[in-house]
Amino acid sequence: xxxxxxxxxxxxxxxxxxxxxxxxxxxxxxxxxxxxxxxxxxxxxxxxxxxxxxxxxxxxxxxxxxxxxxxxxxxxxxxxxxxxxxxxxxxxxxxxxxxxxxxxxxxxxxxxxxxxxxxxxxxxxxxxxxxxxxxxx
Numbered sequence: 001x002x003x004x005x006x007x008x009x010x011x012x013x014x015x016x017x018x019x020x021x022x023x024x025x026x027x028x029x030x031x032x033x034x035x036x037x038x039x040x041x042x043x044x045x046x047x048x049x050x051x052x053x054x055x056x057x058x059x060x061x062x063x064x065x066x067x068x069x070x071x072x073x074x075x076x077x078x079x080x081x082x083x084x085x086x087x088x089x090x091x092x093x094x095x096x097x098x099x100x101x102x103x104x105x106x107x108x109x110x111x112x113x114x115x116x117x118x119x120x121x122x123x124x125x126x127x128x129x130x131x132x133x134x135x136x137x
Contacts, residue, residue, distance in 0.1 A: 006033050019044050021056045028068055032113065035068055039124045045131075054135050060128050065121040071111040075099065 012018065019041055027038035042060070046053070077085035078096060088096040092113055095106035103109065108116045 003033075006037060009037055019046050021053045025056050025059075028065075032069075036119070039065070039119050039121060043119060043124045043127050049131075049135070054132070057128050057132050058135075060125070061132055063125065065125050065128075069112045069114070069121045072113050073111045 021041065024038040024041035027034040027041070042057075042065075049057075073089040073091060075087055075089050076096075078088045079085055087099045089099055089101075089111060090096050091104035091107055091109055093104060093107040093109070095104055097104050102111065103116065110120075112121075114120050
C-alpha cells in the first residue's frame with residue numbers, strides 16, 4: 001500500500017466510524033502499512049464495546065504493539081577520510097545519522113520509520129491502557 005492509500009483508508013475509517021477491532025487485530029499480522037492502519041483503528045473510541053472487543057483490547061495490554069514496530073534501520077560503520085569509522089544508522093530515506101540520534105536529520109523519521117507527526121505504537125498503547133482501565137471500573 002502506498003502512503004496515499006493509507007491516508008485515504010484512515011479518512012474513511014474515521015469519517016464513517018468503521019471501527020472493527022476484530023479486523024484491526026488481523027491487520028497487525030500484515031505489512032507495516034496495514035499495522036499502521038490498525039494503530040489508527042485502535043486509537044479511535046467507540047460508543048460501546050462488545051465483550052469480544054474488550055477481550056481484543058485486553059490482549060494488547062503491555063507492550064504488544066511496540067513489539068510489532070521494531071527498529072528498521074541499518075547500523076553500519078561510516079567511512080571517514082581522516083578518522084576511523086564510527087557507527088551510524090541509515091534511515092529508509094538513505095540518509096545516515098549518528099547512532100545516538102533518535103530521528104533522521106533528513107526525513108525526521110525515527111528508527112522504527114515513524115514520522116514526527118505519525119501516530120506511534122506507544123501512544124496507541126496508552127490509549128488502550130486507558131480504555132481497558134475503564135472496563136475494570
